[in-house]
Amino acid sequence: DAKTTQPPSMDCAEGRAANLPCNHSTISGNEYVYWYRQIHSQGPQYIIHGLKNNETNEMASLIITEDRKSSTLILPHATLRDTAVYYCIVSFRGETSGSRLTFGEGTQLTVNP
Amino acid sequence: SQTIHQWPATLVQPVGSPLSLECTVEGTSNPNLYWYRQAAGRGLQLLFYSVGIGQISSEVPQNLSASRPQDRQFILSSKKLLLSDSGFYLCAWSGWIAKNIQYFGAGTRLSVL
Numbered sequence: 001d002a003k004t005t006q007p008p009s010m011d012c013a014e015g016r017a018a019n020l021p022c023n024h025s026t027i028s029g030n031e032y033v034y035w036y037r038q039i040h041s042q043g044p045q046y047i048i049h050g051l052k053n054n055e056t057n058e059m060a061s062l063i064i065t066e067d068r069k070s071s072t073l074i075l076p077h078a079t080l081r082d083t084a085v086y087y088c089i090v091s092f093r094g095e096t097s098g099s100r101l102t103f104g105e106g107t108q109l110t111v112n113p
Numbered sequence: 114s115q116t117i118h119q120w121p122a123t124l125v126q127p128v129g130s131p132l133s134l135e136c137t138v139e140g141t142s143n144p145n146l147y148w149y150r151q152a153a154g155r156g157l158q159l160l161f162y163s164v165g166i167g168q169i170s171s172e173v174p175q176n177l178s179a180s181r182p183q184d185r186q187f188i189l190s191s192k193k194l195l196l197s198d199s200g201f202y203l204c205a206w207s208g209w210i211a212k213n214i215q216y217f218g219a220g221t222r223l224s225v226l
Contacts, residue, residue: 034213043203043217044157087156091213101213103149103157 004088009108012082018075020107022088025069031092033064034101035073037084044087044103047073078111085109115140119204119218126225132177132191134221136204139185144206146187147215148179151201163187199225 005023012018024033034049048055048062050071055062061074075082087106116139126132138144145164149157159172161179169179176195180188187204201222205215 032213041201041220041222043205043220044215046214046216049214089213100159101215102159105156 004090004104006088006104006107008105009110011110011112012078014080014111014113015077018078018082018109018111020073020086020109021070022073023070024090027068027090031090033062033071034089034091035060035062036087036089038087039084080111080113083109083111115216117204117206117216117218119221121221122219123222124224126194126223128196128225129193132194134189134202136187136218137185138206141206143184143209145209145212146181147205148187148189149203149205151203157203194225196225199223
């Protein structure tokens, strides 16, 4: 699976959009980009995933560059409850037994009042 | 809807004592099941995964073992705990196709003293 690079920490004002970047320059054609978050002392929570098109759900939007070497997770109106570590993971979709989710260090997002 | 239960939430055990952590899933059949460990301030490490009853794959050689006696039950065990076994243990499940969309339990915080 491709390796990802994320900033260790970011701050965001409550009510503003939080834009979390992720670099994955070695991503292969069949690998997806997954985003999870982990609120302190809880289990990780799946947020969104995508292959090459931009994706949106009730939690967030995922913007993937045309060359697929980087992506941005957007929380449109961050709240204090969005304070968490955000993990960007690149992996095959999972049909094969060799697929894995590899959690790195992630980005600690702190939403300030 | 599907739910995942992990217990206990916290556990303090002496070095050399046995360990048994249990995870159960409700509301789904034939889930893939996973055990992860997270050391303090670090990312998650996949320990074991299971695609069916009695089928266990180990990701990392260690002092721990896993068993799946029933379709929706996953157990993490050790005969003799080491100090290095301390950490946050998380159980997760996924469907067959979208293996990388995983749903995590609340975790067990294990302290070995």
